[in-house]
Amino acid sequence: MSNSFARRAIGVTVVACTTAALASGPPATAADAPYDVLVFSKTAGFRHDAIPTGIQLIRDLGAAGNFRVTATEDSARFTAAELAGYEAVVFLNTTGDVLNTAQQAAFESYVRGGGGYVGIHSASDTEYDWPFYGELVGTYFASHPAIQQATVRVEDRAHAATAHLGPAWTRTDEWYDFRGSVRSTARVLATLDESTYTGGSMGADHPHTWCKTVQSGRSFYTGAGHTKAGYAEAGFRAMVLGGIRYAAGRTKADCRPENGYTALYNGSTTGWSQAGPGGFTNSDGTLTSFGGLGLLWNSAREYRSYSLKLDWRMAGDDNSGVFVGFPASTDPNSAMDNGYEVQIDATDTADRTTGAVHGFKAADQAARDAALNPPGEWNTFELLVEGERLRVFLNGAQINDFTNTDPVRSLASGHIGIQNHGDGDDVSFRNIRIRELSGTTPRTGPIVGVAGKCVDVDGGSSADGAKVQLWSCNGGANQRWAVDGVTLRSLGKCLDAAGSADGSVVRLWSCTGGGGQNWAVGGNGSLVNGQSGKCLDADGGGSADGTRLIVWTCHGGANQRWNPP
Structure with missing residues (x-):
């Protein structure tokens, strides 16, 4: 629970550790409410011999993850009435023109109305003449070199499909080049490092896995999934599960396009200082709080008008917060007295729970509850500061809109910090990044x-x-x-x-x-x-x-x- 900052003391210990290629999994979470998934694997072009293996993988995931699986290659199932029974539809290595005009219309309505789509590998080699499908996937397959080992660079380690991965993931697959980048329309979760294999043609920015929204619907795609062996890999299996859970609405994520951000923390604490007792361990690109009360703050500079994004996870009923708009000081009380805290604590009173501007304005509780992932899963905050206005977005949804009117405080300029609240309040942070708004193009x-x-x-x-x-x-x-x-x-x-x-x-x-x-x-x-x-x-x-x-x-x-x- 949040106390006054006068009762909080802050200190810092930073422990450096080697980043693992495959991170340890998050704490166990409550089972998802039951749901239904349709796996569609019809082909009108090249047929992958991994399709039966992929179907079995999804059946295994469903048995463990509380969702029922229907596998089909019958496109006649694509009617409004039939699709209404599924929370997500997986296009598993489909190729070519697989739906007629009426079936296309039913599927488009399903997605736009809130349904989920998962595309695996050659799902992007499908329905080239259907504009909505291109919008849904984000782009189309162009070519590929020979099957070989390559390194995947993970950009977003908060999404359920990639949170289990380290920053670098080396594996063997058939690596797709695409007709264009999806970065302007989707949140890129992982890219291919073309310097680690031969034959790539997209250059330094080669998206590989991404997510996006299409009106009320959710879309997830990965270029992985060509070989039978790949479906036995723990990392790939967890990626598919996370993609399905996102598409089905069982986990939330900020899948808005993200461009122009600069890392403040992505493994290195250069430019950060600790005030007060306790601190944060630093391992696998993750800061985890211990002891306190304290504040790890970015002492390198003040910021004015910006979008601050950061990923965070609670282990259980824990407490922390993100501070903005405070002056430089070695006294942690200064942040409380002169800035504002956006709270992380799912169980406190309305003005002191997750998304609240602590002590000043409660979050929209209905919007917050609809966007919040439970303890054990990652969440993403965006704190959008424009002058004296602070808007809080949780996993892409706005949950608070606050304007400072206190002459003692000012959001218009100040430092940024994250709190270590005390023993037993274990909150982790990843990928703290900022995009300054002054002079940017709308x-x-x-x-x-x-x-x-x-x-x-x-x-x-x-x-x-x-x-x-x-x-x-x-x-x-x-x-x-x-x-x-x-x-x-x-x-x-x-x-x-x-x-x-x-x-x-x-x-x-x-x-x-x-x-x-x-x-x-x-x-x-x-x-x-x-x-x-x-x-x-x-x-x-x-x-x-x-x-x-x-x-x-x-x-x-x-x-x-x-x-x-």
Whole structure:
């Protein structure tokens, strides 16, 4: 439980250890609620002899992991009624054109509506003429050299599919080159190091395993899985299980694209200092707290306007926190008195539990609970600091939005630190990274909503009050939006809610900085208006071209789910 920082003392001991290729597994976690998985292995091109081995692997995983497995090569199963019975569908070494038009439509609706997809190896050598499938996987197979040993570099060690791996994973497989990188649309979990094998053609950035969201659905893909022998490897088996659990919604992850971050900690504690007793062990690219109360803080410099991401895991009912916006000091009380703590503790009071700004603002409990992985599993925080505003994202979902009004404190400039709370409070951290926002280019692209249609400015008009609507995506400038701070901008103007009542129209308007032009990512893919607290909504649940956009009380329906740039 959190105490006042006056009762916390901090110290640091850093123990360096050699990184293992395959990390030790996390503590045991509670069994997943039962679910169902469809394994689809139809081929219309090359057929891998590892398919039966792969099916047996997934059956074994299901028997141990509390999910039922149905294996089929019958594409007639791809109907809305049939797919509704599965939390995830695995495309296991499929090739070629395996679904007809009606089956494609049913599967697209299933995924966009919240279903899960797992693609293994030649799943990317499938359905080249179906645009949605390309969007779902992220890219297509291009070529491969001979089967050989190579080293996989693990970028994300928080996702359930890769958390068990060390930073480097050496194994033998058939290594795919792809038609393009997925880095702008997916979270890359692992890449191939082309210097460790011959014949790779993608260069220094060669994604190999990744995850992404497609509206309400979840997608996981790995290029591994060619050889029969590979399916017996513990590391690969755990990767497949983690991918299935993510796709089925049994574990959460931040699968938003991630680019432009600089490591503050990824194994080296250079630039960090400890204040107070206790500290952190440093092993396998992981900091684990002991003793305390204390604070390991980045003393190298202060930061202003940034996105801070870090991965953390509790062993049980433990306590820690992330501090931001505090001045340099060897006194740990300074961080408490002058900065803010984003809490890590799943069982304390609302203003002192995970995602809360400790003592100041509770997290959105429903959103927090929906996004939180239990003790024993990794979670990812993003702390987005813009001036005096602090937004907290847990596994990609916004769970808190806090603005400092205390003249004694300031989020606008300060240091960053992680807490070692005390004996028995064992919390681990990985991959602490930062992206500074000053001078960065806003993210741009379409905002895709219900039925795969785009947020569109009617007729391309830039006049104040221009209608904003749903329309079939066409790539036009009037469907291109920039995420600029808390605003969404197109044609040089802002997405604006004309009022706060249910049904208030959303329009294009000159940017004023008002609350009606502030938008935040909420739960279930929602876009929440800062003035009203209501959600961007396709009027009447419509999906036809020309459907007007409004704000409406948030309810999580398909017409309130959006995929912004």
